[in-house]
Amino acid sequence: MPALPVDVGPWLALPIGVAFGAILERAGLGSARTISRQLSFADWTVVKVMFSAIVTAMLALYWSEQLGWLELSRVAMPETDVVPQLLGALVFGVGFAMASLCPGTACVSAASGRRDGLAALTGIAVGSMVTAELWPALGQAAVNNPRSAATLSSDLGVPAGVVVLGISVLAIGAFVVAARMEGPSSANGNASIRQFVGSKPILVVLTLALLASLRRESGGSRAALAGIAAEISREADHVDPIVLADWIRERRPNLRVIEVVESPADIDPNDYVIPGSSAVTLSAITSLEASGNDTIVLYSAGGTHAAQAWVLLRARNVQPVFVLRDGLAAWEDEVLAPSAPSDSSAVALARYKHARELQLWFGGTVTDQGSVWSAPVQTTRPGKPARRRRNTC
Amino acid sequence: MSGAGSQATGELAVRTPATNGKAYANPYVAGVLLGLLLFASIAIAGRGLGASGGFTVAGTAALAAVAPEHVAQHPYLSEWAPGGPIAALTDWSLLELVGIVVGALLSSRIAGRRQSAVEHTLDESSASRLAQAVIGGALLGVGARLARGCTSGLGLTGGALMSTGAWIFIPVAFGTAFATAFMLRRIASTGIAAAVPLRN
Secondary structure (H helix, E strand, O other): OOOEOOOOOHHHHHHHHHHHHHHHHHHOOOOHHHHHHHHOOOOOHHHHHHHHHHHHHHHHHHHHHHOOOEOHHHOOOOOEOHHHHHHHHHHHHHHHHHHOOOHHHHHHHHHOOEHHHHHHHHHHHHHHHHHHHHHHHHHHHOOOOOEOOOEHHHHHOOOHHHHHHHHHHHHHHHHHHHHHHHHHHOOOOOOOHHHHHOOHHHHHHHHHHHHHHHOOOOOOOHHHHHHHHHHHHOOOOEEOHHHHHHHHHOOOOOEEEEEEEOOHHHOOOOEOOOOOOEEEEHHHHOOOOOOOOOEEEEEOOOOHHHHHHHHHHHHOOOOOEEEEOOHHHHHHHHHHOOOOOOOOOHHHHHHHHHHHHHHHHHOOEEOOOOOOEEOOOOOOOOOOOOOEOOOOO | OOOHHHOOOOOOOOOOOOOOOOOOOOHHHHHHHHHHHHHHHHHHHOOOOOOHHHHHHHHHHHHHHHOHHHHHHOOOHHHOOOOOHHHHOOOHHHHHHHHHHHHHHHHHHHOOOOOOEEOOOOOOOHHHHHHHHHHHHHHHHHHHHHHOOOHHHHHHHHHHOOEHHHHHHHHHHHHHHHHHHHHHHHHHOOOOOOOOOOEO
16 A cells, blocks of 8 residues: 555645745746746746646656555546636636736745735735635536546546656657747757757656656556446446357457456366357466457356456456456357347347347257257357356356 | 846846846756655645645635625635634645745845835836736636636646646646737737836
8 A cells, every 4th residue: 555645734735835935936937027038938937947847746756656655546636627627727828928927926926025926916816706706606617527537648548658758748849949949048058959858857757758658557547447447337348249249250350259267177168158269267367468459358157257357458458358248148048049029129020030140150049938048959150069057157 | 147127128138037136046957846846745745736726715714704604605615714714724725825925035035036126027117017917817816716726736736647627727828828928018019028127
C-alpha cells in the first residue's frame, strides 16, 4: 500500500503557500509587466516557468505512482466539466489580458506593493462572489456534465505514459519557440536550439518521458481500470453465442477461442469443447502471447474463469477480447439446441432459422423436448464430437 | 541589468525588474523548483497548488458572518464555508493564499523589489491601469469559478495531473489572452510595453 499521500490537516498550506509566493516573486511573475510582455510574445517567462513546473511535477507524480510510493486515487483531482470550463477559460483569458495578472500573481503583485495588484485582487474577489451567488441561476453554463476524475489518458483511451510523453514534447517545443522569439537576450544565453535540446535537463526529461510511454502494462493505474470498468458496464466485453458461432463457421481470420480452466487437471478429453478452441489455465493467461490482430473469445464452463481472464487480459491492454455471454450453457442452449421461439414475429422466426442452421453445422440435435441436448450420431464438421460438460467454473 | 527607468524608449532587455532591485531568477530553475513544490504538495498532502479557491472561501466566510442563513441555504455558497466563518480561517485554500502573500512580501523585500507603485503595461494613465486591473480582475474571478480553478489550480495542478479539464483550460485561456492582448494593444496603438517606468 503506497505510503503517500497522508492526512496532514490544513496548516501545511501555510508553508506551501509561502514557498509558492516566494518562487513566483523570484521568477518575476508578480509583475504585471512580465505577464503583459508574455502576452505580446516578447518575454516568455510565464510559459517557461509554467511548463517547467508542469513537466517536473508530472514526471515526478507519474514515476512515484509507478514505483508504488504514491496512491493517486487519494489525491484531489480537479473536476472536469467541459462546457463551463470552456466558457470560464474564455472569460478568464479576457480578464487575464486586461489585468495582466491572475489570482495567484495578483497576490504576489499586491504583496510587492503594486496598487494595480491590489486593484486586481479586489476585482477577483467581487467577480468570484457574484458568480458564486448567481450560481444556481446560471444553469448549464455553470454545471453541465461534471466528471470527477477525468484524465486525458482515460478520455482519449491512451496510456498515461503516452500522455506524459506528449506533454513533455509540447513543453520542449514551447521552450524552443520561446528561445527563437526572445532572441539573443533570452535566458538560454547564446545556446543554439540543438544545444538547448541536447542539454542535460532536457535529455533527462525526454528519457523519463520516453520510458513512461513505453510502459505497456500500466494496468494498475486508475485510468486504465476505469476504462475497463466502463467497458463492462456498457457490455462491450460480451459476445453472443450466435455471433461466435457465425465467426467460427465463417472462419473469421485470427479468431482465437480460448477455454479458461483453473488447472491442467481440469482438462478431460471426454468433455465438450467449442470447435477450434484451446484450453489455457488462468495463470497462463497473464503471460498469454497476443498480437493486436487476434480476436480473442474466452469461455469457461460456468463463465467465472472466463470473466476473470477477461479482466486480466484487458489490464494488459490486450484487445479485442470478449467473454462468451453466459458461457458454455448459453452455447448449448442457443447454438447446439435452440428452442423454437415463443412469439411468431418474423424477426424471431428468422433468428430461429439461423440458429437451426448453426446447430446443424455444429453437430447438435434437438429433440421433441425442446432444449435438451443429446449427442449427435456423427459429425464431419470441424471440432470434436459432443461430450459431456466439464464440472468446473 | 539595472533599473528600467534609465532607458527612454526602445526594447528593454528581457526580464528586467521594474524596480532597481535584484534581477529575477532563471525561469527554468524557478519552474523546476515550483514543480517540485507542486509535487511535494500533492504527494504529501494530496492537494496541489491553487489560488482562486481561497478568494471564494474568504468571500463566503465574510458573507456568512453577516448573513449566515443565506449562505447555509445557498446550494453553492454553503459548500465553501461549511463550518461557518471562524472555521473558514483554517481552510486549506485560505491558508495557502495567506502564505502566498507572506512569501511574496518576504521575497520582494529581501531582493529590494518591493515598491509601492502602479505597474503599467501600456503607455497609459494610472487611473486607466487601475480600472483595467479591477475589471480584468472581475472577469478573472468569474472565469475561475466557472472553470473550477485558475492558472495555478487548473494550469499547474491539473496540468501535472493530466486532467482533461485542465488541458482544455490551458490552451483556451492562454489563446484568448493572447488574442485579447493583441486587440488591446491595437486599440491603445502602442507596441510592446517597453521602457515604461513605474509611476505613482
